Amino acid sequence: MTASLTPSHGQGALIEMNQVGKTFYSASGPFQALKDIELSFYRGEFVGVIGKSGSGKSTLVNMITGIDHPTRGKVFVDGIDIHAMPESKQARWRGRNLGVVFQFFQLLPMLTLAENVLLPMDFCNMYSPAERPERAYALLKMVGLADLAHKLPGSVSVGQQQSAAIARALANNPPIIVADEPTGNLDLKTADSVYNRFTALAAEGRTIIMITHDPEIAGRLTRTVTLKDGEIINQSSVKTLTPAGNTTNDQGDVNR
Amino acid sequence: MRPRWRKVIADWWSNLSRFILVTLSLMGGLFSIGIIAGGYVTTLEDMESGFKAISPSDVRIRTEAFDQSLIDYVQSLEGVVAAEGEKMLFAQLQTADGEWQDIIIRVLPEEEQQINLVELLEGRLPQEQEIIFDIHRTIDYGIGDQVTIQTAAGQKRQLQYTGTVRDQTIGTLSGSYFVAPVYGYIAYDTLPWLHQEKHYEVLLVTVDPQLSAEDYKALKDDLTGLVEQSGRYVFTITDLRNNDHPNSGYVRAVSNLLALLGLLSVLLSGFLVYNAMAALLAQQMQHIGILKAIGARQGSIIKMYMVFIFVFGLLALIVAVPLSAWSAQALGQFLGLRLNFRAGDLRLVPFALVIQTVIAIILPQAAGIIPILKASKVSVQEAINSTGIQIDEFGKSRLDRRLEKIKNIGRPLLISLRNTFRRKSRLVLTLITLSLAGAVFIATFNVRASVEKYIDKVTAYILADVNLDFDRNYRINEIEAIAKTIPQVVLVEPRSAATAQLLNDQGEALETVEIWGTPPDSSTIKPILLDGRWIVAGDRNAIVLNEAFISNYPDLQVGDIINFNIKHREISFVIVGFFQFIGNDFFLAYAPIDYLNEVSGNRHKAANYQVVADVSLVEQDREEALARTLDETFRSAGFSIRSASTSKSIRGNATLGLDTMTFFLLIMSGLTALVGSISLTGTMGMNVMERTREIGVMRAIGATDRQVMKLVLIEGVIIGLISWFIGVLLAFPISYLMSYIINMSIFGVTGEFSITINGFIIWLGIVLVLSVIAGLIPANNAARLTIREVLSYE
Amino acid sequence: MDTGNREAMIEVRNLVKTYYTGGKPFSALRSVNFSISANEYVGVIGKSGAGKTTLINMLSGVDQITGGEVYVNGTAVHALGDDQLALWRGLNLGVVFQSFHLLPMLSLLDNITLAMDFCGTYRHGKSEKRAMALLDSVELADHARKLPAQISGGEKQRVAIARALVNDPAVILADEPTGRLDSATSETIFRIFDHLIARGKTIVMVSHDRTLADRVNRVFNLEDGQIISNGGEEL
């Protein structure tokens, strides 16, 4: 069973991590945050990454988004070695293919929530300029921020900032969404609506990787990956996926 | 160590580039103040004290040959401190390539020098058959060489070159130090070797400085009487008692300019320092909020930040003070060399030090206290949340609304625009600093243009091709006839000179004036008339006066009668005009030559001739060839000729002093450009650095490096362009003011004012290049880090 | 001066907080009243944006009170000046901020000892030992020398908790102290809090934790800036 989870590159895995390791150096000496991770993700999956605080979850997803570089090993996304890609190409590629929700949101403080959501579309030239504001507004409404669209991040609550960050991650309608504790500051109801949205996106064929501490969410996930001390200690089985790609849409395909 | 000091230390070291930027900004400001204030104090002081130290003569009497006995007698008079004899020889010095160049040889007194001391710089004083030179003109020889001198009578003699000196009196009499030829100095005993009589012709006297004006005048009269009683004719008696250094006008111009620039640079540095501190502390707003949240009281916070800020100022001060003192001295040395005064040694100017200390230590504290107090006015929560944006102001900002309205402006461009105007007070300060620096920079170019324009006009007094100078008067038609034998010569215009005493209504002598006789409607002079007209045909006792009369006797008007003592006769002239000449307090006048010759008893004679050649001889060497031909022709015909020089070389020499000014201005513009650059780089750099994290976020959500760079660059260019525009506007009044200062100091009149496009364009270039560099470096830095590192940047 | 209800550790009367954004007022708290007695363990829940953080900020005095009265441990918070407030807060309150607010240039250890420095409780050596013990209790002793940028989100949260406890305050105000923690680590934190209650401290804690109701004495439910239920006490 474990073997089927890690098929070699090309056999349908959208994201493939090969022997990925990461060592940090700090005043406390070197610290191995990831140890030879072998892991694959498939189209239409909704994967939960769980584990104790400090186990390496954020470090792991940073390897996939290209936000940090591995010390060892390679990461392929749809066959592309993303860490071999030049930095300038990586930005555009990430903007179009990845929606990232950061653990600390990282909204731009001088832009309103609506402008923050518009920004990825502007940078990557997605959607026509006329369509963009409408889309941004729809996304904010989805996360319950319709009334706050024109406020600056500094003058809304922490949970509201997190919601805006989720809306921004979805702006370019990316095939892959990577979210680091997207509901850590959300009340249960708001969190629930985010889960619903993610489930629907996964059903469309998008791939969602989410770090979470919420035990209730397990039922919605297609798979969980459990980390401990930088190693994968447990993976639940891959659920049968609705074959999305062929018939209804090709939303889950990575743009090159 | 207590944890709070660990925070302060970590603040210095955790962001080294910011530390360096802020310290550099401070240093730039302090440096410019140091060099300007230091230069201001030292140049004037050095010139004055240096000139006093050579015991300049108070009275100078040119008379017939005399010897030590007369000197001894004068010396014994009450009120006389020292008396000394002098003799000047006009001769020629052979250059390395065999040509002849004019030289004035001052004969040093037999006894030790007491008046108009020459300051030995190198080598030793001359003994028999030796010569030493003044440093103001470079010559082809070095100490130890043999040089050849040709006397006015044509004898050639070899002398040994044994030393160099500085003679600060050069220019006292001729009116311009800058047109002075080479000066050489020989021992009294060398005179026979040069076929000269061993005697003096000029009596130099210094008097008791306590002497009242009346006593002094009485003494002067006694001296004249005494010389005349001895049977000698007194040619001129020149009163130099209150005279400054001959180039004091230039030094005054320089120091007045420095005062203006100093004022501006204090302002500039003040803003610069304030801005750097404000930027530094804006980033600390959140920290101040956090500190308060965990129990820190305002007093503790203020103390921490005072120490934090103090180190920047202290460091900048430690570097800037010696550096600027050294540079001020270098500036002094340069000016001293160009303007013939003795620049002092390396020293700290207390005045400069005080200003520097205030700006380095006190101003930053004042600047620092503002954000701390601001942080304490808002709640802890707001301080922590502040991202430096004036949140409330922002939503309703009119500018912002207007930006919103521009359709399809694009979010990235909007970010640039908004970032530009994000920190309004900082932006305003940056703009003031930059605009001021720009304005001064541009102004220096305009002032140079004005000075150059003036130089052009001054050369209009010497339009002829060759200037012939004889050792004594010759008959005009004789000289004309000989000169005309040379085929190129088309016009020979005589110039005669007479020394006169300007008289007041009571018939007392006021000033020594040099009156030049010129044919009416001369074609070799195009005077700059300040008032009235030039000498025209039919004029008889008409006279045109230079600007020295205007500044010393402002009541004089065109149409007034003015009286002179010429050769013991009181002669009246009618003022028909005023003209402007190159400066100083030197009294100069032009009158019709025939009338002047008549009253000075030199009918039909002149010692100076302006020669015009047939083709306009544009190339200098063709003029030179003509000059040489004239020289040889007259010499071989037995005339005692002092020099035949091309007008171009005279023009070149005449404008040397003004060149010094333009060069000085160039240094100043360089300095302001430096300070301006530092300020722009500092502010831009800090702005971009503050946004390192935002840059990371933009990269993380799909912005390419090029897009990020574009944002940063547009912001820099917007700031640069606005400041340039304001600088352009400010440049006009500042240019005018600086031109005014120069003209007033040197010429005593408001002179030319001219604008050149160069300064404007060069500054635009500097501003653009700097804004690009200042933004690119930190932005590039942000692009080199991984996004994770950037996102955790504070 | 009215010192409020003597038995109450925290007493809030007609508390109003209005934010102004671009001149437009927004009421984050509208007339909130409650009292919490000493050694009570109170949970605060409510939708995102309900005003929970705002309420905590009012109790700790880090933000300006628009209207009403707040008494904590016998002190009229609304009447204190900025400076008095800072010292009082440092000595009497332990505040865990939702966004942690650690100082980025200081190591975790220094971040904690700094809080003692300002309140005059810093003693060289002894304080470091206490800080280490606190870091150890939140399982971070190994990371003591790291900078905040070099630790994970959950680790930062735990540093913030350790810092809040350093001056052994009588009242602890915690804004989502377990928001970023897995259930096992959350459990560690909750046990620390239980221990504090056992030592007689008073705790007000904002949390989305599903098990919150079972852990605390009382739950305040905030909605649109008002308490809609407070677990028994009359409104």
Ligand SMILES: Nc1ncnc2c1ncn2[C@@H]1O[C@H](COP(=O)(O)OP(=O)(O)OP(=O)(O)O)[C@@H](O)[C@H]1O
């Ligand atoms: N500085 C501010 N300016 C204007 N409005 C603000 C400001 N801070 C918060 N708000 C608004 O006040 C309301 C309450 O905010 P608060 O931070 O108290 O919410 P919260 O209950 O803590 O939410 P969360 O669970 O998301 O942290 C929110 O609607 C928010 O948008």
Ligand SMILES: Nc1ncnc2c1ncn2[C@@H]1O[C@H](COP(=O)(O)OP(=O)(O)OP(=O)(O)O)[C@@H](O)[C@H]1O
């Ligand atoms: N820059 C760094 N330098 C040194 N150590 C680091 C650095 N970044 C992270 N670590 C360490 O690596 C380990 C894994 O960090 P990571 O952020 O991946 O944890 P996490 O699983 O996301 O935890 P959490 O749930 O608390 O966010 C942690 O113990 C952390 O202290």
Ligand SMILES: [Mg+2]
């Ligand atoms: Mg994490």
Ligand SMILES: [Mg+2]
């Ligand atoms: Mg909150």
